[in-house]
Structure formats: structure tokens, C-alpha cells
Amino acid sequence: MPPAPPPDDRVLAARRAVGDRIRAARLHANLTQENVALTAGISRHSLNRIEYGHGSPLLDTLIRIADAIGVPLADLVRE
Numbered sequence: 265m266p267p268a269p270p271p272d273d274r275v276l277a278a279r280r281a282v283g284d285r286i287r288a289a290r291l292h293a294n295l296t297q298e299n300v301a302l303t304a305g306i307s308r309h310s311l312n313r314i315e316y317g318h319g320s321p322l323l324d325t326l327i328r329i330a331d332a333i334g335v336p337l338a339d340l341v342r343e
Contacts, residue, residue, distance in 0.1 A: 271320075280317030282326075282341055287315040289335045303332035 271279070290300055301311040305328060313319030314329070321329070330337040 276317065278343070279320060281343075283315040283317045285340050285342075286311075286329060286333070289333045289339065290315075293333050293335075295333060300329060300332045304328040 290297070297308045297311050297315070301308040304311070304325065306325060310319060310321075310325075311329070314321050314325075326340060327337055330340055
């Protein structure tokens with residue numbers, strides 16, 4: 265099977281927007297990347313990549329991040 269094509273600009277922009285909302289919610293809750301990553305069961309590096317739009321997390325990971333920050337998942341992924 266050939267490799268998947270790179271995401272288009274709309275997808276990349278949405279990924280960055282989700283990352284921005286995660287970072288804003290985390291900072292509003294006065295939590296560090298390390299705190300959230302540990303609670304969510306991911307590495308701090310992975311959370312950093314998600315926050316800056318360089319990583320594309322699974323839905324399960326987004327749910328755990330939302331729980332770790334204490335916000336509804338919908339707050340992180342709304343458009």
C-alpha cells in the first residue's frame with residue numbers, strides 16, 4: 265500500500281487550532297506539559313508535538329488530555 269499523502273492546508277490549520285486550544289486550556293488550568301502528559305499517559309514530547317500541531321493524536325489520546333486538563337473534549341476540538 266502506498267504511503268498516505270501529506271495532509272492538506274485545511275487539515276494542518278485545524279490541527280494547529282486544536283493544539284492552540286489544548287495549550288490555552290492547560291495554561292488556564294495552571295498545569296505544565298509534564299503534569300498533563302503524566303496524567304494522560306503520554307510523553308511530554310508527544311504533548312508538545314500535539315500542542316504545536318506537529319502530531320496527530322488518536323481520539324483516545326485527546327480524551328485523556330481533556331480529562332487531564334479537566335475540560336470537556338468538545339472544548340478542545342470545536343471549530
